[in-house]
Amino acid sequence: MxxxxxxxxxxxxxxxxxxxxxxxxxxxxxxxxxxxxxxxRIVVNLGPQHPSTHGVLRLVLELEGETVTDVRPVVGYLHTGIEKNLEFRNWVQGSTFVTRMDYLSPIFNETGYALAVEKLLGITDQVPARANTIRVLMMELNRIASHLVWLATTGMELGAISMMLYGFREREYILDIFELTSGLRMNHAYVRPGGLAQDMPAEAIEKARWFLKYLPKKLKEYEDMLTEQVIWLERTKGVAVLDVTGCLALGVTGPVLRSAGLPWDLRKTMPYCGYETYEFDVPSRTAGDVYARYEVRLAEIRESLKLVEQALDRLEPGPVMVADQKIAWPAQLAIGVDGMGNSLEHVAKIMGQSMESLIHHFKLVTEGFRVPPGQVYVGIESPRGELGVHAVSDGGTRPYRVHYRDPSFVNLQALPAMAEGALLADVIAGGASLDPVMGGVDR
Amino acid sequence: MTAPISPSSPNGALPDAAPPPAPSEPEAQSGSLPVSAQPVGAQTGAPAEFPPASPSQRGLFGVHGTGDTSGFGGLLRRRPAIVDAQPPYGSYFDEVVDGLREALHGGGTAIEHVVVDRGELTLHIEPERIADVCQVMRDDEALRFELCSSVSGVDYLGTDAHRLHVVYQLTSMTYRRRVRLETAVSAEDPTLPSITGVYPTADWQERETYDMFGVVFTGHPGLTRILMPDDWEGYPQRKDYPLGGVPVEYKGAEIPPPDQRRSYQ
Structure with a gap:
């Protein structure tokens, strides 16, 4: 051989x-x-249809080898003109539109809008205590759900596929609570100017109580799985660092800013909905990397659980809509066989008993209420940072202009600052750590 | 108080029989809403097209103007009156206004109006000075507005010669304050200095304002469309840009697109 x-x-x-x-x-x-x-130099087009870009985001990357020299995010693929559409619907109908912007935090979009309209109307103080408590309760549940989705999708993008299944599984329980309360899993239109669309049923409260006991065990599991895991650490530690100066210059707020060391949280610094009466901490870290953002978000879920518990404890029977009959929706809504609608008693009353009620219902529902002219800006702390609503009224029954300062949109500008000079894989980690929701970016 | 102003575009299709609106009616007295206006966008043959002859025909429920509650009159546009507040403004507003005037070193003329409404401070700024004012707002020890929360536009079509307003929401994290800066440019010369040199976060927000309103920010590093396609024509958030849409059929009836539906004034 x-x-x-x-x-x-x-x-x-x-x-x-x-x-x-x-x-x-x-x-x-x-x-x-x-x-x-x-x-x-190689120019790589990543997205807009790509499983790792966290939505319909397109990134135009310039690479030298595997080093990214230039990142240009391209957005607008989900632009639906919601702000323009609002100008052609009355003030109450607005809730139905804004809830669809950032689809992972619908309750925040609605609450921001409701707070802005209430400020324009000058009825902020008249919103009943129960409505405010339920708003806080729903917002914090929504924050948990949003952070769980962040954990799930980021886990998936960084190689922890099981995390995706777990995150979405737990979120489903929160969506169940939302469904019990508003009739819908997403796009609720539940928080309305003046209060809420309807009261929270006892069943949902029970379910929320159960969830409070359930989630901490699961959080422990996630931490066991990720916190010390070598791949997770390699992909997140020291990756996509942005310090406080960079954050402020680029307008980045929310968990990303807090992970860099500035505990700026509008719930504490400029409270609304009675947040100043709740006990909770604002978690922060100083590393400013993806891992710190992961830690901050996990800690925020725990703080939100504390807030949900306090809100549940202080729920007392009472109205959930302002007493002013010229603003409040004339009927409590009820969930019927074909979805949410006016309660049957109300329909029986206006159709069979009271002509005045019928006229009142008709005028308020078709024409809507007038909002005195002026403009306001309301900022609330969404899971991604400052969600600002700039609402302008010309005195009519429809918004003259509503602009959403969506944190996803503003935060996404920071991606080039985080990712240029790093490796291609870090672009994905950095982008995921910003938690952009393209529905909110493009509106 | 500024007097209410009628909408700009008269309806050319209006038949001669329509009684002209009487501008001398005691409308401005109540100060708030009444505006005598011809129905804009009305269609011939549509019901309730003509303004009612007497106030008694206006009906109930706060009907103003033409009295057209059928919605065929189209949108009435009114501009919220700019009412100058008199010092002391209350809250932290005096400190901010005085601090800004002082820091501008006699350039206080850059502040055109000071408006305090609903617990919020709005400073109307001369368009050319907006970047300078932002610089001072950010850097002055007494002001320290470190964060530019939001930049967006509002179109006051027909009620202001400088119809395109750009609104800046500034946040001071040091003092926990908010202030709104507002500037106005005309649609014919919609240029403003960019504030990206002061607040880099304004980059995308100015692009969005350009995209939606056509305001050109000079000095912006790359002023291109951001939400609409690059080759789009027109500026969608302007008030003279139609919403668009197609009529849809529902249970045998044709439902017009939202901006052509009946609606209330």
Whole structure:
């Protein structure tokens, strides 16, 4: 037996037998061991349809080797003109539109809108205590759900596929509570100017109580799975760092700002809905990297659980809509066989008993209430940062202009600052750590 | 108080029989809403097209203007009156206004109006000075508005010669204050200095304002459309840009698109 050709595949004898080391033919002779694209720029188009860009986000990347030299996020693929549409619907109908902006935090969109309209109307103080408590309760549940989705999708993007299943599984319980309360899992239109669409049923409160006991055990599991895990640490520690100065210059708020060391949380600094009466902490870290953001968000879930518990404890029977009959929706809504609608008693009353009630209902529902002219800006702390609502009224029954300062939109600007100069894989980690929701970015 | 102003675009299709609106009616007295206006966008043959001859025909429930509650009159546009507040403004507003005037070194003329409404301070700023004012607002020890929360536009079509307003919401984290800066430019010359040099976060927000309102921010590093496609024509959030949409059929009836539906004034 002749000796095999070893020019391209040198061999050596081992206890297992002969082992060949196969090399790439005449590659080295041809290219002299040089990387032919060593100093060549490659432009890579990532997205908009890509499982790792956290939504319909397109990134135009310039690469040198595996190093990213330039990132240009391209947005607008989910632009639906919600702000323009609001100008052609009355003030109450607005809730139905804004809830669809940032679809992972619908309650925040609605609450921001409701607070703005209430401020325009000058009825902020008249919103009943129960309505405010339920708003806090729903917002904090929503915050947990949103952070769980962040954990799930980020886990998936960084290789922890099981985290995605767990995150979405737990979120489903919160959506159940939302469904019991508002009739819908998402896009609730539950928080309305003046209060709430309807009261929270006892069943939902019971379910929320159960969830308070359930989630901490699961959080422990996530931490067991991720916190010390080598791959997770490698992908997140020291990756996509942005310090406080960078955050403020780029307008980044929310968990990303808090992970850099500034505990700025509008619930504490400029409270609304009675947050100043609740006991909770604002978690912060100083590393400013993806891992710190992970820690902050997990800690925020725990704080939100504390808030939910306090809100549940202080729920007392009472109205959930302002007493002013010229603003309040004339009927309590009820969930019927074909979805949410006016309660049957109310329909019986206006159709069979009281003509005045019918007229009143008709005028308020078709024409809507008037809002005195002026403009306001209301900022609330959404899971992603400051959600600002700038609402302008010209005195009519429809908004003259509503602008949403969506934290996803503003925060996404920070991606180039985080990712340029790093490796391609860190773009994904950095983008995921900003938690952009494209529905909110594009509106 | 500024007097209410009628909408700009008269309806050319209005038949001669329509009684002209009487501008001398005691409407401005009540101060708030009444505006005598011809129905804008009305269609010939549509019911309730003509303004009622007497106030008694206006009906109940706060009907103003033409008295057209059928909605065929189209949208009435009114501009919230700019009412200058008199010092002392209350709250932290005096400190902010005085601090800004002082820091501008006699350039206090940059502040055109000071409006305090619903517990919020609005400073109307001369358009050319907006970037300077932002610089001072950010850097002055007594002001320290470190964060530019929001930049957006409002179109006051027909009620202001400088119809395109750009609104800046500034936040001071040091003092926990908010203030709103407002500037106005005309649609013919919609240029403003960019504030991206002071607040880099305004980058995308100015692009959005350009995209939606056509305000050109000079000095912006890359002023391109951001939400709409690059080759889009027109500025969608302007009030003279239609909402668009197609009529849909529902249970045998045709439902017009939202901006052509009957609606209430």
């Amino acid at each position: 002749t000796e095999p050709v070893t020019e391209y595949a040198p061999s050596r004898e081992t206890t297992e037998g002969r082992v060949f080391t196969v090399t790439g033919g005449d590659w080295y002779e041809t290219f002299g061991g040089e990387d032919p694209i060593h100093d060549e």
